[in-house]
Amino acid sequence: MRTRFHPVLLCLLFSAVATASTASSPMQLAREIDRLINQQCAPELRAELVGESQYIRRATLDLAGRIPTVAELQDFRNSESLTKRQDLIQQLVSSADFAFHQRNELDTLLLRRLEHNDNWRAYLLEATRENRKWDELFRQIMVPEDDEDHRSAAFLRKRISDLDSATNDSSIAWFGVNIGCAKCHDHPLVMDWTQAHYYGMASFFKRTFQTRAGSVGERFDGSIGYTTTDGDSRKSEFMFLTGTKLVEPDSELEEAKQKEINEAIKKSESDAKAPPPPQPQFRPRSNLVRIALADTEQNFFARNIANRLWARMFGRGLIHPLDQAHSENPPSHPALLDLLARDLREHEFDLRRTLHAIALTDTYARKAHAKDPPPDELFAGAIPRPLTPHQFSLSLLIASANPTEMQGLSSKQEWNQQREELEQKSESVARQLEIPDDGFQVSVTESLWFSNHPQIQNEYLQSGGNRLVGSLLRFESDEELIREAIQAVLCRDPDPDEMTAMLQYLQNKTERRTDAIGQIVWALMSSPEFRFNH
Amino acid sequence: MNLNAQPSLNRRSSLNRRSLLRLAGAASTATLAADMSSIEALASPALTESLKQSGKRVILLWLAGGASQLETWDPKPGRLTGGPFSKIQTCVPGIEISELLPKMSSRLKETAIIRSLNTKIADHGNAYQLMDTGRTPEPSLKFPHLGATIAHELGQRDSQVPDYVTMYTSTEGRRQGTAGFLGGRYNPMFLTDQMMPANIKRLDSITEIDHRDRADLRDLMANIFDRKQSHPMYDAHNSAYDRVRGLMASDHLFDIEREPQSVRNHYGPTQFGQQCLIARRLAEAGVPFIKVARAWWDSHGQNFETHQELCADLDHCMSALLDDLKARGMLDSTLVITLGEFGRTPDINGSLGRDHFASAWSCTLSGCGIRGGSVFGKSDEDGKTVIEGEMNAGDLFATIFAALGIDHHKEFMVGSRPIPIADFDSEPCFDILA
Numbered sequence: 001m002r003t004r005f006h007p008v009l010l011c012l013l014f015s016a017v018a019t020a021s022t023a024s025s026p027m028q029l030a031r032e033i034d035r036l037i038n039q040q041c042a043p044e045l046r047a048e049l050v051g052e053s054q055y056i057r058r059a060t061l062d063l064a065g066r067i068p069t070v071a072e073l074q075d076f077r078n079s080e081s082l083t084k085r086q087d088l089i090q091q092l093v094s095s096a097d098f099a100f101h102q103r104n105e106l107d108t109l110l111l112r113r114l115e116h117n118d119n120w121r122a123y124l125l126e127a128t129r130e131n132r133k134w135d136e137l138f139r140q141i142m143v144p145e146d147d148e149d150h151r152s153a154a155f156l157r158k159r160i161s162d163l164d165s166a167t168n169d170s171s172i173a174w175f176g177v178n179i180g181c182a183k184c185h186d187h188p189l190v191m192d193w194t195q196a197h198y199y200g201m202a203s204f205f206k207r208t209f210q211t212r213a214g215s216v217g218e219r220f221d222g223s224i225g226y227t228t229t230d231g232d233s234r235k236s237e238f239m240f241l242t243g244t245k246l247v248e249p250d251s252e253l254e255e256a257k258q259k260e261i262n263e264a265i266k267k268s269e270s271d272a273k274a275p276p277p278p279q280p281q282f283r284p285r286s287n288l289v290r291i292a293l294a295d296t297e298q299n300f301f302a303r304n305i306a307n308r309l310w311a312r313m314f315g316r317g318l319i320h321p322l323d324q325a326h327s328e329n330p331p332s333h334p335a336l337l338d339l340l341a342r343d344l345r346e347h348e349f350d351l352r353r354t355l356h357a358i359a360l361t362d363t364y365a366r367k368a369h370a371k372d373p374p375p376d377e378l379f380a381g382a383i384p385r386p387l388t389p390h391q392f393s394l395s396l397l398i399a400s401a402n403p404t405e406m407q408g409l410s411s412k413q414e415w416n417q418q419r420e421e422l423e424q425k426s427e428s429v430a431r432q433l434e435i436p437d438d439g440f441q442v443s444v445t446e447s448l449w450f451s452n453h454p455q456i457q458n459e460y461l462q463s464g465g466n467r468l469v470g471s472l473l474r475f476e477s478d479e480e481l482i483r484e485a486i487q488a489v490l491c492r493d494p495d496p497d498e499m500t501a502m503l504q505y506l507q508n509k510t511e512r513r514t515d516a517i518g519q520i521v522w523a524l525m526s527s528p529e530f531r532f533n534h
Numbered sequence: 535m536n537l538n539a540q541p542s543l544n545r546r547s548s549l550n551r552r553s554l555l556r557l558a559g560a561a562s563t564a565t566l567a568a569d570m571s572s573i574e575a576l577a578s579p580a581l582t583e584s585l586k587q588s589g590k591r592v593i594l595l596w597l598a599g600g601a602s603q604l605e606t607w608d609p610k611p612g613r614l615t616g617g618p619f620s621k622i623q624t625c626v627p628g629i630e631i632s633e634l635l636p637k638m639s640s641r642l643k644e645t646a647i648i649r650s651l652n653t654k655i656a657d658h659g660n661a662y663q664l665m666d667t668g669r670t671p672e673p674s675l676k677f678p679h680l681g682a683t684i685a686h687e688l689g690q691r692d693s694q695v696p697d698y699v700t701m702y703t704s705t706e707g708r709r710q711g712t713a714g715f716l717g718g719r720y721n722p723m724f725l726t727d728q729m730m731p732a733n734i735k736r737l738d739s740i741t742e743i744d745h746r747d748r749a750d751l752r753d754l755m756a757n758i759f760d761r762k763q764s765h766p767m768y769d770a771h772n773s774a775y776d777r778v779r780g781l782m783a784s785d786h787l788f789d790i791e792r793e794p795q796s797v798r799n800h801y802g803p804t805q806f807g808q809q810c811l812i813a814r815r816l817a818e819a820g821v822p823f824i825k826v827a828r829a830w831w832d833s834h835g836q837n838f839e840t841h842q843e844l845c846a847d848l849d850h851c852m853s854a855l856l857d858d859l860k861a862r863g864m865l866d867s868t869l870v871i872t873l874g875e876f877g878r879t880p881d882i883n884g885s886l887g888r889d890h891f892a893s894a895w896s897c898t899l900s901g902c903g904i905r906g907g908s909v910f911g912k913s914d915e916d917g918k919t920v921i922e923g924e925m926n927a928g929d930l931f932a933t934i935f936a937a938l939g940i941d942h943h944k945e946f947m948v949g950s951r952p953i954p955i956a957d958f959d960s961e962p963c964f965d966i967l968a
Contacts, residue, residue: 164672180672181951321949329950368763384765434718438949441770443718444696444777448733451749451778457739501754505747515740519748526775527755528768 026353027086029343030360036336037363037379045374047366047381052077053492054367054534056088059359061387061533062313063092065101066394066422069408070487089359093352095409096416100423102128102351104390105312108435110141110173114158116431123151134305134349135293138174143286145276150215160208160216163224167202174292176304177241178323185229192326199226200239204288207280211268217277218284220253220261238284240291242298248282299341300325302349306340307331309351313358315383316376321438332377368534384534386440389433392531393426399489399525400460402471429455442531450526460525461518469518478506481517489524589867590902590938591817592684594825595810595852597874598702599658599832602888604880604917605632605841606848607896608649615880615916618838626907634845637853643907644856644865645900646966650911650920653876653927656890658832661875666711668931669957675948676714680931681823683955685713685720687940688822692773694780695787695819696723696731701809702827711825715948719770722825723781729812730788734781749779787815801854806847810855817859817868831874835885848872856900869902869937873930880917894920897930903937905968928960936962 023029038046050058056076060068068076081087092098103124111120127137139146144153155173159166164183171177179187179198187193207219224236238246253261261278268277292301303325311317318331318340331337340354347353358364368382376383387395398406408415434443450456463469468488475481482502486494494502502520509516524530604610609621609632621630624639629647631639638645655661655670664670667677678686681698689697700711700722713720723731736745756772790798790811801807806828813824828848833840852872859865877895878888894913900906911923925933932942935956942962945952954960 178949178951180675324950368765370761370763384763384767386767437715437717439715439717440767441717441719442767442774443721444774444781445718445721445723445733447774447778448731448781451745451775452733452735452737452782454737457737495758497758498755501751505751508747509744512744515744519740519744519751523748523751523755526752527759528771529755529759531771532767534763 023343026357027360029353029357032339033336033357033361034363036333036339037361040333041374041378041380045378045380047369049362049365050367050382055085055365057491058382058533059089059092061391061395063089063101063355063359064095064097065104065388065391066097066398067491069398069406069410070403070484071406071410072408073487073491075410085365086360089356091409093356093359096419097409098352099125099128100419101390104388106137108388109308110155111158112169113435115154117154119151120154123149131350131352134344134351135301136349138293138301139289142170142174142289143283145215145217145279146286150213153215156208156216157210157214160205160210163202163205166205166208167198170205171201171241172323174304175241175300176307176319176323176325177300179241190326190328192328195226195228196234196237196239197241199224199234199236200245201241203236203238204284206236207284209265209269211277212270212272212274213268213276214272215276217265217268218280219265220258220280238287240288240295241300242295244291244295246284246287246291251281296345299345302341302344303337305349305351306337306344306354309354310340310358313355313364314379315385316379320377382534384532386436386442386532389430389435390426391533392433393430394422395530396429396460396525397422397426399530400462400468400521402466402468403484403488404471405466447526456522457518461521463514463518469514469521472517472521473514478503481506482520485517485520485524489521490527490529589820590688591821591864591868592681592688592823592934592938593810593813593817593855593868593870594680594823595848595855595870595872596702596825596827597831597848597872598827598829600661600874600876600878600890601831601844601848602833602837602841602878603649603894603896603913604878604888605634605838605845607631607647607898608913608917609633610880610915610917613916615882615918617882629907629909632845634841635849637849641853641856644860644904645898645906646904646908646910647896647898648910648925648930648963648966649894649896649913650923650925651877651892651895651897651930652920652924653892653895656876656892658875658890661890661892664927665873665875667714668927668960675953676712677953678714678716678720679711679722680934681711681722681825682713682716682720684823684938686716687955688938689720690820692776693820694777695784695816695821696781697821698722698823699725699731699816699821700825700827701725701729701812702825702829715946715953719774725788729790729808730785734785734788736782746779749775784819787819787821788812790815797858800858802850804847804851807851807854810851811858814855814858814864818862818864833878833887834883834889835887837878837882837886837888859901865901867902869904869934870900871897871934872900873897894918899934899937899966903939903968905966908966910963910966923963923965925963926960928957929963932956932960932962933966936964936967
């Protein structure tokens with residue numbers, strides 16, 4: 001593979017890190033983000049800003065988890081407010097949609113489909129509805145036994161039977177660090193990660209066990225022995241990624257007491273009605289949470305989530321891949337990542353604020369380059385992103401509905417209820433779709449499903465009055481019909497070539513007009529323009 | 535074949551440590567890693583041609599649940615562990631197999647037997663993972679299954695036929711297979727409750743002409759969009775839709791009614807036989823990887839009755855398949871693998887069963903790239919340990935790749951981590967390669 005690199009990027013990557021000051025409002029933060037991005041990206045490389053239709057589609061997908069409705073599109077276009085983009089973003093981050101979308105994103109990040117767990121999802125939804133802060137979620141999820149509510153235990157419960165999964169998945173999800181390689185040997189490529197780090201992190205989970213009641217507990221002792229590549233035997237220490245070690249205080253328990261504790265733990269493992277197991281004085285996972293939150297130097301916890309939010313909005317992390325935070329893989333924009341991480345800390349880990357600010361930047365509002373884009377890591381133009389399973393499934397439901405019955409945020413009162421129903425309705429299709437990762441490619445399984453499964457015909461192309469196809473039947477003018485179809489599905493006006501082709505299509509099939517309209521809608525929904533956020 | 539010598543289609547090259555090393559000439563010249571973007575690079579015609587191991591195919595006969603090596607390829611009659619069946623001389627002097635495989639005994643000239651697998655893992659779930667990916671699982675890394683790797687190496691990007699088909703109609707132990715980090719493009723087409731893949735047939739509610747016309751209209755929309763912006767992900771999306779019509783047209787490949795009665799008789803009436811025949815039809819049409827699973831060999835009780843029944847099916851169907859491939863001149867380019875997740879214990883339990891056993895068991899490779907009529911490795915006289923030529927899952931996979939002419943040292947980049955196509959430190963077994 002030949003790697004091309006960009007001279008501008010290369011000099012800037014190693015140039016002095018500009019300092020950045022934190023900002024008070026999301027808008028100020030947005031300006032600061034633009035300044036830091038523009039520092040590394042010459043004006044002639046930057047793509048122009050998108051028009052309003054593309055902007056509302058992009059922002060609604062990113063903040064509400066779905067495409068905009070026709071009513072929302074029209075309201076936005078008709079608005080004469082000088083701050084209409086800011087108004088839109090404010091409306092979106094305050095919407096019921098935002099909490100659903102944020103829930104789905106966090107579920108994917110944390111549970112990765114290890115299971116579909118309605119209780120856990122309900123817990124996350126409550127949290128995102130009240131915009132619970134990220135450090136609070138971290139505490140609740142990593143030390144679930146401190147709450148009576150066991151729902152947050154799903155993250156650990158799904159992994160604790162396998163110490164390697166608990167260790168590595170936790171490091172990846174919360175700290176952006178994949179130390180899997182360092183289990184059997186010091187990391188071959190990355191000096192940062194040694195076996196001591198791997199077992200250091202693993203030791204925080206070693207004593208965790210699952211209770212029958214659905215939570216977790218910790219034993220009073222337990223450590224890990226391992227063998228180095230030189231053949232030396234070692235005992236693990238409690239050590240965080242930064243090298244911070246924790247010394248366990250000596251505590252000798254009397255034999256009788258030890259026996260009593262062991263029996264209580266055993267009972268809690270086998271009996272759902274048993275009282276919660278006794279808690280040791282020294283609690284490794286609580287300490288992990290404490291040490292991770294106190295790490296303001298390397299700031300793994302804050303930088304990881306800042307990087308993940310950035311990647312969600314731009315299709316690429318400032319550190320990329322997202323689980324490779326280490327000295328050999330520096331961020332493309334060190335000062336920017338520092339700024340975002342610091343801002344999160346200063347604002348109590350308010351994820352909504354970060355997303356709000358990012359959505360207000362010019363960097364976020366740039367078009368994709370038509371041809372020969374500069375390297376992605378300059379963020380000079382938009383990088384297309386496949387819709388997530390939920391975004392895709394919800395957007396299909398919105399697009400296929402009769403637009404007059406799908407007002408979205410244009411009718412605030414009814415919408416919350418309707419959105420909740422859509423969320424439930426979108427589940428079954430969302431669960432069948434692949435979660436896009438780096439290098440994602442749409443599979444033939446999807447294209448065959450979309451081409452030939454009865455559900456597509458019966459659900460999305462149905463011609464009843466409450467559906468898009470049914471509503472289009474009422475148009476007398478073919479041009480108006482096509483305009484409405486393209487607005488409903490692709491959230492924009494038709495291009496002249498499309499108009500010509502679709503007029504022709506309808507004309508060729510006048511005797512099967514309902515079918516022809518359904519086929520036009522199908523062609524729009526199966527286009528890459530619909531399948532991606534761009 | 536050095537992937538790195540080829541230009542990548544991915545214009546968005548990333549600047550990481552490895553690429554800097556490469557640019558600085560500091561990387562070893564022996565093995566430079568293929569970036570994940572090289573998957574996209576399959577679109578490059580020059581690369582496509584040079585990469586493809588012309589016309590090679592794999593048919594995997596998967597013995598789900600774990601067949602007994604003692605009742606198949608490594609019999610031990612007369613020993614306490616041997617069970618009631620005897621061994622028979624094969625057409626290759628010096629090689630004897632269980633009497634339960636009489637048909638195969640006369641067809642061993644195309645087949646190599648490996649009698650020295652020691653894969654250590656003996657529970658179904660993990661052993662299946664191991665034998666389908668060739669390595670032990672790692673947290674946070676989704677390894678591709680053999681079929682996906684072969685589809686990636688041997689498949690044509692815009693192929694009009696599927697490139698990874700897996701058939702498993704049994705309700706027990708159904709396993710679908712995944713492309714892992716290679717991406718959804720290489721996921722299997724999975725036949726579940728019928729002999730036809732899902733969604734391959736046009737619905738009655740749309741006419742043939744309308745189905746085609748709307749696909750053309752979709753293409754036109756995609757082309758207009760491409761004028762505004764292009765990206766390899768859009769190309770992959772379009773390619774998935776471009777392949778729909780071809781895949782639908784390949785439905786006849788799954789229809790064995792189209793075979794002459796004599797051929798169908800040759801494969802026999804069992805489901806396994808019919809699926810082997812479909813596998814041959816698919817291989818002939820250019821499908822690079824087909825897995826046919828036969829269940830359920832997990833004979834914790836009544837091992838001998840179970841094997842009497844299942845071995846008869848295996849013996850008949852495997853022989854029919856090899857005969858048919860040979861008669862069509864396809865055996866030189868088709869590798870037939872007979873494998874399960876593990877073998878069975880030499881010790882016979884109280885229910886006259888054999889339990890899970892992964893310390894000394896057998897599999898076979900036939901056809902493409904294989905030195906037929908050979909045996910590799912040896913278990914002790916009771917079949918309890920490997921005493922010669924111990925082989926693990928990685929070595930078996932390296933051997934499979936080598937037989938197909940795929941460089942087993944080749945690497946994929948997953949994030950910034952190089953992952954060799956066959957597990958670290960694995961080596962092909964050259965003794966059984968042609």
